[in-house]
Amino acid sequence: MLSDVPLDLPVRPVLPALLRALRAAGDAVLVAPPGTGKTTLAPLAVADEVAGRVLIAQPRRVAxxxxxxxxxxxxxxPVGERIxxxxxxxxxxxxxxxxxxVTTGLLLRRLxxxxxxxGVGAVLLDECHERQLDADLALAFAVEARGTLRPDLWLLAMSATPQTDRFAALLGAAGRPAPxxxxxxxxxxxxxxxxxxxxxxxAPGAGRVDPALLDHVAATVRRALRERDGDVLVFLPxxxxxxxxxxxxxxxxxxIALLPLHGRLPGAAQDAALQPTDRRRVVLATAVAESSxxxxxxxxxVDAGLSRVARTDLARGLGALVTVPVSRAAxxxxxxxxxxxxxxxxYRCWS
Structure with missing residues (x-):
């Protein structure tokens, strides 16, 4: 399958080394920065080497x-044939x-x-550095399945960050870390x-975001449209x-084409935000567009500097979505x- 793709992306030169590691150990960790092609080329390379189907897990449906x-x-x-x-x-x-x-949640249910x-020859977990609960559980279940039921199953964790020691130790067997x-x-x-x-x-916390900040984000979008070329991606909580x-x-x-992109949209509307148009675009997105x-x-x-995350109120025993400042890594x-x-x-809307 990989031989059918002429595209030369930065991850391509390391794919032979990745396949050698998987043949020798059955597990590996691939570290590649965003934009290197790991999500698209690595599964095709693995599919050439295994007899069964390759499952690649993504943290979000749109991804x-x-x-x-x-x-x-x-x-x-078209989608639905080999892919x-x-x-x-x-x-x-x-x-x-x-x-x-598949999504990590769907992989978890299958496991x-x-x-x-x-019928599955390999499992690839993409964006595993995000450390979501579904992804962590799916990784743990896949490692257990390989150790007890499917020693022939290839496992590959893919990450955009260089801190891979824990993933390598978890995937490895017999006290050795995965390559x-x-x-x-x-x-x-x-x-x-x-x-x-x-x-x-x-600060918003559990309340609503200050309308003054939203006014400022809109003004910053207008400024960016005046000062820069190309489409604009706006991050909001x-x-x-x-x-x-x-x-x-x-x-x-x-x-200007104003396009929303968040998890509550229908699939067709999410996909529309990822397609080029004949006009300049402003894509208003949540954290779904951060990676993948x-x-x-x-x-x-244009980054509003906020993110909405799930937090648990231990006093009440209830969960809630809280708006917090975005982390440096995000x-x-x-x-x-x-x-x-x-x-x-x-354009960062903070000092």
């Missing part, structure tokens, strides 16, 4: 569909499918239902522009804030979206 479309496009065929995907409520696979992209994974293969790639330069609000805004900022930019709709997928045409990122990931295809810029 699973996008990865399947990308691989199928590289092979020049398929399965997410909650939707599955496109066929008898000839060799690579199936719970039948840990032997009949680590690294792909190097230099992203295009991204210029940082500090754009804090003119006055301090209240949730769907409510996306709708609010879209309303503040409504007067631009006659010349490329939004084509983006040269500018801010770096967001900024990198502007440098995937060409030099870009990130």
């Amino acid at each position: 699973a569909r996008a990865a399947a479309r990308r691989m199928a496009g590289l092979l020049g065929e 398929g995907y399965a997410v909650r409520g939707e599955r496109r696979v066929g008898r000839a499918t060799r690579v199936e992209v 719970h239902r039948d840990p032997e994974l009949p 680590v293969v690294r792909a190097e790639a230099a992203l295009h330069p991204v210029t940082r522009v500090w754009a804090p609000p003119p006055r301090p805004v209240a 949730g769907a409510g804030e996306i709708a609010a900022v879209a309303g503040r930019l409504a007067d631009l709709r006659d010349r 997928l490329t939004v084509p045409g983006v040269r500018v990122v 801010a770096t990931q967001r900024a990198g979206r502007a440098g995937r295809e060409a030099p870009g810029a990130v």
Whole structure:
């Protein structure tokens, strides 16, 4: 399958070393920065080596569909033939499918239902550095299944961060760590522009985001459109804030395509945000666009500096979504979206 793809991406030179490691040990860790092609080329290379189907797990539905479309496009065929995907409520696979992209939650359910994974030759866990509960459980179940039921099953963890010691130790067997293969790639330069609000805004916590901050984000988007070329990707904490900022930019709709991208949208609407259009685009997204997928045409990122995460109130024993300042690592990931295809810029709405 890989021989059918002429595209030369930074991960391609290390794929022979990765396959040698998998043949020798049956497990490995692939470290590759965003934009190197690990999500699209590594599964095709593994599929050439195993007899069964290759399952590649993505943390989000939109990323699973996008990865399947990308691989199928590289092979020049529609999704559902050699490349398929399965997410909650939707599955496109066929008898000839060799690579199936699934969400980590779906992989976890399959491992719970039948840990032997009949017909599967390899399991690839993408973006495992995000350390989500589903991904951690799926990795642990896959390691246990390989150790007790399927010693022939290949396991590959793929990460964009260099801190891989724990993953290598977990995947390895008989006291030896799994081999680590690294792909190097230099992203295009991204210029940082500090754009804090003119006055301090209240910390949101469990409450709503200060409307003054949303006004400032909309103004920063307008500034970025004036000062830079290319499409603009805007990071906001949730769907409510996306709708609010879209309303503040409504007067631009006659010349700019305003596209939301978050987990509550139907699949078709999510996919539309990843497709080029004949107009300049402003994509208003939550953290789903931080990793796992490329939004084509983006040269500018506007980062509100907030993220919505699940937290547990131990006093009440209840969970809640809380808006918190974005971590440094996540801010770096967001900024990198502007440098995937060409030099870009990130406007950070904090000081």
